[in-house]
Amino acid sequence: MARLSDLQEWEREHLLHLRDQAPRFTSQPWVDGPPLAQRRVALISTAGLHRREDRPFSGGAGATEYRVIPQDAAAGDLVMSHVSVNFDRAGFRRDAELVFPLTRLKELAADGEIGSVAAFHYSFMGAPFPPTRFEPKAREVAGLLKRDGVDAAVLLPV
């Protein structure tokens, strides 16, 4: 479905426009780590997710903020306040794991496939353009992940 050839023409053109306007990074950082079974894993979403009691995402200067989702957050407490209406939300209504697979991650930890699940996970709202606007807040989250001992961050778009 997310093959461009399957999308409507206006959506295909929009996504290709974003591709053409996207920044090209001159560096390509690469960080090694221990075997997967020893890694501490965090989820980083750009779905505009947060706990019900958190401030919703909004446009303007606050659009690149992030929200913290603790490991013990219940799926039923997660809400989505992404500004875009042009992606499916019906699946998330049925099952939050489709967008934010925290339970799946805990299952893999219980099976020993990963080392552990991070204490805190994070969500951005992936709408601001150009995406280089995320740099300050992304670097801030990196500091928080380090303090949590995370050495594997799984990035989940919508």
Added chain:
Amino acid sequence: MSAVGHYLEDEGIPTAGISLVREHSEVMRPPRALWVPFMLGRPLGAPNSPQFQRTVLRAVLALFERPSGPVLEDFPHDAPASAELPPDDDGSGEACPVLFGRPRTAGAPGLADALQEEIAQLRPWHDLGARRRGGSGVGISGLSPEQAGAFVAAFLGATPPANPRPGQPLGQTLKFAVDDLRAFYEEAAAVQPGELSAAALQRWFYLETVVGEVLRAARQAALAGPDESVRLVAERSLVPRAMLQSAAG
């Protein structure tokens, strides 16, 4: 998403991400990306499919074991179909969630009353869905669905309604109220018998319900209104572009 990953990796955090648009990952070149052939909004493929979701998650995590990069790999499986329609079906032939009648009269007051009636009809389904889901996604506006419906319908009047959340722009309150209404309707529909496709649910909400009619009418009124924040939301974020085209066609 690729940019966030770039900065995290640059700060020393290894990253691996799902890519929903391969063409974007090709130019952004994140360290590790798994392209998946799923619809936008569904990075793990399918709801209520734990085994498939685990397979996708394992495939992303496996990228951490690669010795060098950047890595852009294709996930080899389509999302399981379950009871949903094929992705190239727009859902127009599917049975819609049940709504028993639409008592209404022409004009804005009639639409506002009909919207309250529609919300009342869906309330038991929604509350059942919320119990099964372990919670409801409704709640970002701070308004109940009934209050959100009345607020949105008030945009059909001669003057925009007062902002029930004066600490934020009126357009922002409108957007959150609409998001809550959509969550309420979709959660109600999700628990009814039969599993509708994403496309069918979208058509139902925007084109076949009273709330969809209210939204399209409110959008038109808001575009001509005096508040810039409302005009901006109406232009970009009230009704998906595909649904506007369908309604016009």
